[in-house]
């Protein structure tokens with residue numbers, strides 16, 4: 001008899017039958033399995049490797065927080081992502097990650113991030129100015145496209161204090177989005193990796209990654225020559241020194257971390273903001289309430305919308321870990337190398353923890369007794385998102401200005417989720433806007 005005790009095992013045959021659908025969009029299949037087997041179940045990844053999926057916050061905290069030392073990020077994403085975007089905070093593991101985290105963390109504390117507000121606001125103003133033209137032309141447009149560009153511009157300006165038009169950064173934005181699309185294909189279609197290799201696609205994308213690094217290298221070299229350094233994230237990265245050596249990062253490390261901030265920091269916020277626009281478009285009463293409110297109520301209502309959107313559509317919808325030792329989690333005993341899929345989206349909709357879990361109810365966040373145990377949009381434990389305060393300030397600024405300046409109407413009927421590395425909308429979030437009636 002096996003000494004290991006696994007959670008209920010999902011049918012391997014069903015898994016194989018649905019493999020095609022699973023690759024395209026796993027959410028429906030996972031949600032079906034959760035109903036059948038409960039909040040923690042075993043499945044066969046790719047039909048072979050046993051893995052555990054959970055939406056149980058106790059199991060999640062065990063893996064991400066309480067016993068984090070015996071769990072590591074899996075190679076699936078870190079190796080493929082790392083191959084193209086280098087070994088920065090998001091992709092690094094072990095001692096190297098810890099050293100980098102200690103070095104960079106102080107720059108992302110709430111007070112430090114506050115100093116970036118003006119840079120962010122300048123980019124928001126520029127975007128809203130562009131929307132004046134859209135309002136005049138009455139042409140519907142895709143809010144996701146707009147949010148994606150805006151959040152990229154915000155990372156560029158808070159990192160380098162320059163607009164996207166300077167330093168060839170527009171090219172960087174194209175390179176990064178092409179790379180991200182390819183990375184997703186490599187993660188999702190492992191059976192095509194041989195083809196990507198022999199057709200030269202991998203080489204071609206590695207060259208793009210080198211191109212992206214060169215753009216960043218040039219910015220760093222220019223900055224090192226500058227006398228009066230601006231108060232931005234690059235200056236923070238350049239001035240941070242390791243506790244043990246008193247020295248800073250070398251150029252390759254700096255490039256790694258800058259590239260990672262672009263990748264981790266723009267699409268996540270863009271997705272969240274797009275889903276906010278979608279949900280408010282679907283719930284015009286909520287929108288009207290915010291527009292009619294005055295401070296401080298307005299800020300509370302805005303925050304509630306952000307929290308509730310991150311609950312329903314968490315951009316980091318799944319987080320993975322692999323165990324480094326045999327471990328007992330809940331009532332199960334699992335071997336070393338057990339793969340964990342922490343299904344954040346499912347935990348946020350787990351009916352044991354949330355009332356009407358699939359409904360958009362921003363007001364639940366005003367309840368002082370709300371149980372937030374099953375809420376982790378920014379992850380948990382030592383690898384918690386370093387950009388949490390950055391993202392919250394950014395989303396508040398953007399949502400607040402959109403609602404202050406515009407009345408918008410959602411033209412898209414139903415927008416489905418496209419779960420890639422982040423949870424994107426699968427169809428355009430078409431809206432039409434006109435100046436806000438006062």
Ligand code: HEM
Nearest residue numbers: 089090264265268269272316319378379383385386387391
């Ligand atoms: C709504 C916006 C965002 C969401 C929902 C989000 C979510 C997450 C989650 C769930 C993780 C943990 C992944 C894991 O444990 O495996 C993470 C890590 C990370 N995030 Fe975010 N993120 C957001 C915005 C940002 C922004 C704006 C930045 C940077 C400017 C950023 C930078 C990072 C980095 C560098 C990591 C890796 C941290 C580490 O492992 O030490 N994120 N994020």
